Amino acid sequence: MSYYYLLQISLVLVLTILLPSYCSSMAVEVCVKAAVGAPNVLGDCPFSQRVLLTLEEKKVTYKMHLINVSDKPKWFLEVNPEGKVPVINFGDKWIPDSDVIVGLIEEKYPNPSLIAPPEFAPVGSKIFPTFVSFLKSKDPSDGTEQALLDELKALEEHLKAHGPYVNGQNICSVDMSLAPKLYHLEVALGHFKKWSVPESLSHVCNYIKLLFERESFKKTKAEEKYVIAGWAPKVNP
Numbered sequence: 001m002s003y004y005y006l007l008q009i010s011l012v013l014v015l016t017i018l019l020p021s022y023c024s025s026m027a028v029e030v031c032v033k034a035a036v037g038a039p040n041v042l043g044d045c046p047f048s049q050r051v052l053l054t055l056e057e058k059k060v061t062y063k064m065h066l067i068n069v070s071d072k073p074k075w076f077l078e079v080n081p082e083g084k085v086p087v088i089n090f091g092d093k094w095i096p097d098s099d100v101i102v103g104l105i106e107e108k109y110p111n112p113s114l115i116a117p118p119e120f121a122p123v124g125s126k127i128f129p130t131f132v133s134f135l136k137s138k139d140p141s142d143g144t145e146q147a148l149l150d151e152l153k154a155l156e157e158h159l160k161a162h163g164p165y166v167n168g169q170n171i172c173s174v175d176m177s178l179a180p181k182l183y184h185l186e187v188a189l190g191h192f193k194k195w196s197v198p199e200s201l202s203h204v205c206n207y208i209k210l211l212f213e214r215e216s217f218k219k220t221k222a223e224e225k226y227v228i229a230g231w232a233p234k235v236n237p
């Protein structure tokens with residue numbers, strides 16, 4: 001075997017095995033909410049789950065830091081003075097805001113693409129605020145339930161035309177944002193109001209089922225008891 005040949009082999013080795021594994025050891029780091037009452041367990045922040053879901057769907061390796069939001073560590077407040085989770089670090093600085101973070105993940109890890117057409121961006125975006133109003137409501141005739149139903153019906157119509165996901169056959173960024181919010185809706189309304197999404201909204205029900213069955217979702221969701229504990233002070237202040 002010639003010396004030249006050996007040199008070539010080692011170059012190929014460095015480029016295909018050693019360099020990539022070195023680069024992936026500079027893992028992405030992400031700070032998310034810890035469960036209230038359990039510092040080593042994933043908490044109930046839908047924005048944190050949205051970021052984790054995006055990383056999971058793109059098979060990005062990451063290191064997770066669980067943050068007790070009632071007692072934020074000093075280092076966390078130093079790198080992130082606003083103190084909100086999630087924040088991400090791709091190797092140089094910490095970046096807050098799930099909208100910004102998801103955009104950056106898409107830029108750095110384009111495959112598989114989770115980009116949805118811009119006109120689909122607002123799909124389902126009023127579900128979370130209308131769910132929160134209905135959850136907190138003590139007056140059954142104040143229209144908050146109907147407002148939520150109207151938003152769910154709008155999602156039903158969208159999915160009927162474009163489903164099974166918001167952008168068709170493949171999951172997209174809008175689904176990553178909606179999935180954790182629909183989970184909070186199901187768990188909190190089920191617990192506090194014995195309410196669930198009407199079966200007549202069959203496309204929404206199927207959509208929820210598809211989302212919650214994904215490995216990425218199961219791996220990144222908070223346990224139901226933490227979701228309930230998180231909403232309890234807002235339901236009964």
Ligand SMILES: N[C@@H](CCC(=O)N[C@@H](CS)C(=O)NCC(=O)O)C(=O)O
Pocket residue numbers: 033044045046047048069083084085086096097098099
């Ligand atoms: N707009 C932000 C919202 C993030 C947010 O509200 N995070 C909550 C937890 S779900 C938080 O950090 N709360 C603790 C605090 O504000 O001190 C995003 O999309 O990332």
Ligand SMILES: *[C@@H]1O[C@H](CO)[C@@H](O)[C@H](O)[C@H]1NC(C)=O
Pocket residue numbers: 035036037038039068069070071
């Ligand atoms: C989070 O911080 C609060 C305030 O210091 C503390 O009471 C609570 O025990 C902490 N939670 C966990 C799970 O460490």
